[in-house]
Amino acid sequence: DAGVIQSPRHEVTEMGQEVTLRCKPISGHDYLFWYRQTMMRGLELLIYFNNNVPIDDSGMPEDRFSAKMPNASFSTLKIQPSEPRDSAVYFCASSPRFNWETQYFGPGTRLLVL
Amino acid sequence: SQKIEQNSEALNIQEGKTATLTCNYTNYSPAYLQWYRQDPGRGPVFLLLIRENEKEKRKERLKVTFDTTLKQSLFHITASQPADSATYLCALTMDTGRRALTFGSGTRLQVQP
Numbered sequence: 001d002a003g004v005i006q007s008p009r010h011e012v013t014e015m016g017q018e019v020t021l022r023c024k025p026i027s028g029h030d031y032l033f034w035y036r037q038t039m040m041r042g043l044e045l046l047i048y049f050n051n052n053v054p055i056d057d058s059g060m061p062e063d064r065f066s067a068k069m070p071n072a073s074f075s076t077l078k079i080q081p082s083e084p085r086d087s088a089v090y091f092c093a094s095s096p097r098f099n100w101e102t103q104y105f106g107p108g109t110r111l112l113v114l
Numbered sequence: 115s116q117k118i119e120q121n122s123e124a125l126n127i128q129e130g131k132t133a134t135l136t137c138n139y140t141n142y143s144p145a146y147l148q149w150y151r152q153d154p155g156r157g158p159v160f161l162l163l164i165r166e167n168e169k170e171k172r173k174e175r176l177k178v179t180f181d182t183t184l185k186q187s188l189f190h191i192t193a194s195q196p197a198d199s200a201t202y203l204c205a206l207t208m209d210t211g212r213r214a215l216t217f218g219s220g221t222r223l224q225v226q227p
Contacts, residue, residue, distance in 0.1 A: 031213060043217040056212060091157050100213050101146050105157030
């Protein structure tokens, strides 16, 4: 298995632009998680899905952030409009149904908003 | 709210020695506690999980202990190698109803040859 795939790996954009991050979870995994990592706040959970349904989005910072999972093999995290304080590394992780605690992380997308 | 404390200072040790990393938490005890490894520019990688009714878990050169009285977990790497150099993150599961991990800020380990 190729593991969790994220794209792009790096994104540089200007304030106010829309940013879309993409994730392909490991095949057969029921759970998908989006995290954000910064030096100041560490690794924070933004939202997670179970069987493509958003279960908990309490970590989403504000309405500028949205996430979707249209099918079991694809998810997006969108920021519109982006701001410099959104600069961070965004990780996607997936886990299987009966062992959800063990999460498999993707390589991350490093986002820089100028 | 729950807080997780890991030593923010880097831990430097000599190759062959045992590295011991600490994870302390406040408030109520988690159902599970995990340790992940993160290398620069990469995502965290799962290492070990220990449940609240377990005192110790081992995997090869790794050992995790879980003391719910002290609200502390210790992570040991025996016979450390330069390849063990990385940041190690502690993660807690607070509520089995919510599939969420809360991560500590991590401790960077540097093993000198």
